[in-house]
Each structure stands twice: as C-alpha cells, then as structure tokens.
Amino acid sequence: MTLEITTSGPDQTAALGGRFAPLLTAGDIVILSGRLGAGKTLFASGVAAGLGITERITSPTFIISRVYRSGFLPLIHADAYRLGTMGEFFDLELPDDGADGAILIEWGDAIADSLPRDRLKIHFEGDGDQRVITFHPMGQWETRDLGVLA
Ligand SMILES: Nc1ncnc2c1ncn2[C@@H]1O[C@H](COP(=O)(O)OP(=O)(O)O)[C@@H](O)[C@H]1O
Numbered sequence: 130m131t132l133e134i135t136t137s138g139p140d141q142t143a144a145l146g147g148r149f150a151p152l153l154t155a156g157d158i159v160i161l162s163g164r165l166g167a168g169k170t171l172f173a174s175g176v177a178a179g180l181g182i183t184e185r186i187t188s189p190t191f192i193i194s195r196v197y198r199s200g201f202l203p204l205i206h207a208d209a210y211r212l213g214t215m216g217e218f219f220d221l222e223l224p225d226d227g228a229d230g231a232i233l234i235e236w237g238d239a240i241a242d243s244l245p246r247d248r249l250k251i252h253f254e255g256d257g258d259q260r261v262i263t264f265h266p267m268g269q270w271e272t273r274d275l276g277v278l279a
C-alpha cells in the first residue's frame with residue numbers, strides 16, 4: 130500500500146525526513162525518485178538530522194556516494210541520477226564501510242525491476258512550494274508500519 134503526503138515548503142519536507150529516520154535499520158535500501166529540484170536531497174538531509182548526523186548533507190552527484198557516520202546509524206547517501214541503465218546499479222561503488230548502515234539513493238525516475246526486491250521507493254513531485262511525496266514499500270518494507278509519517 131502506498132502512502133501519499135503533501136508538504137508545503139522545504140521545512141515540511143525536511144521534517145518528514147526526520148520522522149522517517151527512526152524507521153531505518155541497517156541494510157535498508159531507499160530510492161528517492163523525482164526530477165532535479167524535486168526535494169530528494171532536502172529529504173535526505175532531514176533523514177540525516179533525524180539520525181543525529183551532524184555533518185551537512187550535500188548533493189553527492191559528482192562523487193556518487195558519501196557515508197555519514199556521526200549518527201545512530203551509518204547513512205550512505207548516493208546519487209545515481211546520472212547513471213543510464215539499471216545494470217549500473219550494481220556497479221555503483223557503495224562503500225564497504227557503510228555495509229552496516231542504511232542507503233538512500235537519489236535515482237531520478239528511472240526505476241527498473243532489477244533493483245533488490247526489499248526496498249522503499251519515495252517519489253517526489255510538484256512545483257512551487259508544494260510537493261507530493263509518495264512512499265511505495267516493496268518486499269519486506271510492506272510489513273513495516275509507516276503510520277508515524279502521516
Ligand atoms: N515542499 C518542498 N519540499 C522540498 N523542497 C522544496 C519545497 N518547496 C520548495 N522546495 C525547493 O526545492 C528545491 C529542492 O532541492 P533538492 O532537495 O536539492 O532537490 P533534488 O535533490 O530532488 O534535486 C530546494 O531549492 C527547495 O528549497
């Protein structure tokens with residue numbers, strides 16, 4: 130079942146990330162999809178804050194991924210926006226030292242079936258100050274209670 134939440138302003142999207150953070154456990158894969166400027170990195174920074182991460186989250190677009198370790202759980206923030214095919218997902222050099230953490234991947238819209246089955250996709254759309262943010266749990270994620278987000 131999907132969950133749709135509308136935010137009206139950057140602060141609300143960051144706050145939503147903060148509420149989402151406690152749901153994360155080691156090994157989780159979360160895909161953030163939507164056009165450039167849709168709010169993916171802002172949401173990721175809210176997640177980081179919720180995990181108690183003190184470093185500033187910046188877009189990893191040019192460095193592929195970055196691990197933040199100052200919080201309750203390591204957070205790997207990756208940006209696959211520029212990668213063309215799904216095959217490249219497996220070539221994404223996700224750092225070994227983040228294996229005990231959760232992974233947020235900014236992906237754009239190109240989500241395909243070859244991703245791991247147990248994943249949560251969060252899709253961002255809208256413009257102006259409004260964003261419609263839709264949570265699509267797949268596999269094991271479908272058994273988790275996302276009620277705290279609403
Ligand atoms: N409700 C909202 N939620 C998220 N971002 C918003 C919202 N309203 C306006 N914005 C603006 O949209 C932009 C989102 O940027 P960013 O998070 O970097 O997007 P992405 O990572 O998807 O490319 C920011 O400039 C932010 O201030």
Ligand SMILES: [Mg+2]
Binds near residue numbers: 169170188235
């Ligand atoms: Mg981004």
